[in-house]
Amino acid sequence: SADRYKDPSQPLNTRIDDLLGRMTLAEKIGQMSQIEREKATPDVINKYFIGSVLSGGGSVPEKNAPPEAWVGMVNGMQSGALSTRLGIPIIYGIDAVHGHGNVYKATIFPHNVGLGCTRDPELAKRIGAAVALEVRATGIPYIFAPCVAVCRDPRWGRCYESFSEHPELVQNMTSIISGFQGEIPAGGTLGVPFMAGQRNVAACSKHYVGDGGTTNGINENNTVATFHELLSIHMPPYYNAVIRGVSTVMISYSSWNGLKMHANRFLITDFLKKELRFRGFVISDWQGLDRITTPEHADYLLSIKLGILAGIDMVMIPFNYTEFIDGLTLLVNNGTIPMSRIDDAVRRILRVKFTMGLFENPYADPSLTGELGKQEHRDLAREAVRKSLVLLKNGKPGDKPLLPLPKKTYGGILVAGSHANDLGSQCGGWTITWQGLTGNNLTAGTTILDGIKRAVVPGTDVVYSENPDAGFIQQNKARFDYAIVVVGEPPYAETFGDNLNLTIPAPGPAIIQNVCGSIKCVVVLVSGRPLVLEPYINTMNALVAAWLPGTEGQGVADVLFGDYGFTGKLSRTWFRSVNQLPMNVGDARYDPLFPFGFGLETQPS
Numbered sequence: 001s002a003d004r005y006k007d008p009s010q011p012l013n014t015r016i017d018d019l020l021g022r023m024t025l026a027e028k029i030g031q032m033s034q035i036e037r038e039k040a041t042p043d044v045i046n047k048y049f050i051g052s053v054l055s056g057g058g059s060v061p062e063k064n065a066p067p068e069a070w071v072g073m074v075n076g077m078q079s080g081a082l083s084t085r086l087g088i089p090i091i092y093g094i095d096a097v098h099g100h101g102n103v104y105k106a107t108i109f110p111h112n113v114g115l116g117c118t119r120d121p122e123l124a125k126r127i128g129a130a131v132a133l134e135v136r137a138t139g140i141p142y143i144f145a146p147c148v149a150v151c152r153d154p155r156w157g158r159c160y161e162s163f164s165e166h167p168e169l170v171q172n173m174t175s176i177i178s179g180f181q182g183e184i185p186a187g188g189t190l191g192v193p194f195m196a197g198q199r200n201v202a203a204c205s206k207h208y209v210g211d212g213g214t215t216n217g218i219n220e221n222n223t224v225a226t227f228h229e230l231l232s233i234h235m236p237p238y239y240n241a242v243i244r245g246v247s248t249v250m251i252s253y254s255s256w257n258g259l260k261m262h263a264n265r266f267l268i269t270d271f272l273k274k275e276l277r278f279r280g281f282v283i284s285d286w287q288g289l290d291r292i293t294t295p296e297h298a299d300y301l302l303s304i305k306l307g308i309l310a311g312i313d314m315v316m317i318p319f320n321y322t323e324f325i326d327g328l329t330l331l332v333n334n335g336t337i338p339m340s341r342i343d344d345a346v347r348r349i350l351r352v353k354f355t356m357g358l359f360e361n362p363y364a365d366p367s368l369t370g371e372l373g374k375q376e377h378r379d380l381a382r383e384a385v386r387k388s389l390v391l392l393k394n395g396k397p398g399d400k401p402l403l404p405l406p407k408k409t410y411g412g413i414l415v416a417g418s419h420a421n422d423l424g425s426q427c428g429g430w431t432i433t434w435q436g437l438t439g440n441n442l443t444a445g446t447t448i449l450d451g452i453k454r455a456v457v458p459g460t461d462v463v464y465s466e467n468p469d470a471g472f473i474q475q476n477k478a479r480f481d482y483a484i485v486v487v488g489e490p491p492y493a494e495t496f497g498d499n500l501n502l503t504i505p506a507p508g509p510a511i512i513q514n515v516c517g518s519i520k521c522v523v524v525l526v527s528g529r530p531l532v533l534e535p536y537i538n539t540m541n542a543l544v545a546a547w548l549p550g551t552e553g554q555g556v557a558d559v560l561f562g563d564y565g566f567t568g569k570l571s572r573t574w575f576r577s578v579n580q581l582p583m584n585v586g587d588a589r590y591d592p593l594f595p596f597g598f599g600l601e602t603q604p605s
């Protein structure tokens, strides 16, 4: 019979059953294997029937690769897959967690902690649609986003990837999934993998489950919680993600009550797949199987057994694919892992690939390359920056408000601080490289300083000094009407961001004291999370939390100078001292510097 699985007019389950019925064990296990692009030659993909390829953070075809180079790379790999006996296309995945972060000149949006402060699910959906277009510009149909972590402790290095500490706010922001994948139409089936068309991408809600609840925020550590606490704090976003038709779920490195999530059959199979009826595929994190044991990779056969029996369908191996394939083959042949488990995994992977139209459209649409970094997307990102800013202080007690700042000044404006003129730092981690970069050469964008210069009336004396010394301040303080001090955290990702003291890194505090001690100042804090403020806040006239705004730094000036009012509300509790942590909205003991939901407002001037 003609290959019914190739016939798009056939019912979905007919296509899945027809194809699955034709597959050898090697072809099935190949579909469950995701390898890193460095290993993914067309020959390897063909020989091992590889089902998926990824770019890890910073893994690019070449430095500053244009979209055409990405398209060429992905299409080359795809040809290797389509030349196999059954011609099952690969699905290429990448982390587009705040825009297409790996890609030179992509639009970089505010990280999720800032988007949570917008309280605007509709905006998040529009951002999702724009990111999908920029990812498709590079020929990629699948992203490891959104992170739906409910970060309960800002000492966690990934807290900025979380929309909020409050599960309901995170649930609301899962609207971004409907942007990435498209909205399930009225009358459509909720709760099954969905993708509207070839200008959308398959999404991945991560990291299942409880990644944001580890002890002291230690990355990949242990989340101690009753089942009720897990269900009420960390699980809710997955209800919404599944209903919205999220195509994949990524498992967390962390443990729940001492059991590694990657080995947790109850939560992955009994709860996510059976109770929540998730029908897409479950993917491991990078070497997530290896890290089931301590030390990691100590017993890889055991890791494979535990991970696959727990219900993981696709394994982000990413390098030692022969070891994975041989190990899983052995475990199936010796009866440790039943074929029914393999078939469940492959069925789910095929369901996503058929649903997203990968069989009909395995190659990139070259007409989309112009979507990368498009001005329309940058304008959207700028809108998101504006709405993400939170005004925490506006004038000392008894003073009149300092913000919005006048665009016309009699004297000059002093702009100080490392983060005023540092595109990389305002983007944060997962930008061009895994950890992110400092400086202004990493990609195309507008620094906060650039934005200030464009906002004031032409001819205004704007003086930038990264770290003005006391002498400069004393000699010049009468010269300036006011100062804008932009300080904050360096870029970081994952464990490199774990931090137990949460102080503003030097020389930030000194710059604040030096400048704000002599000149009326507004401090703009560029950080992935709340930081210690109490020692300096009385010196400041005004204070703005800018989070990690991304490439469109103009959005900061838009609000500082009153083109738009401040509307942002804290997505996280602003603690007084790290000794209070963890401390979240709703806790019995709750004594924050600024509470969850706080944010002063100003009117457009």
Ligand SMILES: OC[C@@H]1[C@@H](O)[C@H](O)[C@@H](O)c2nc(-c3ccccc3)cn21
Pocket (backbone or CB within 6 Å): 055, 056, 057, 095, 144, 206, 285, 286, 494
């Ligand atoms: O980039 C792919 C995935 C990403 O989607 C996950 O959110 C994240 O937990 C992650 N960590 C690594 C990773 C960690 C350590 C060394 C090398 C890579 C890789 N990844």
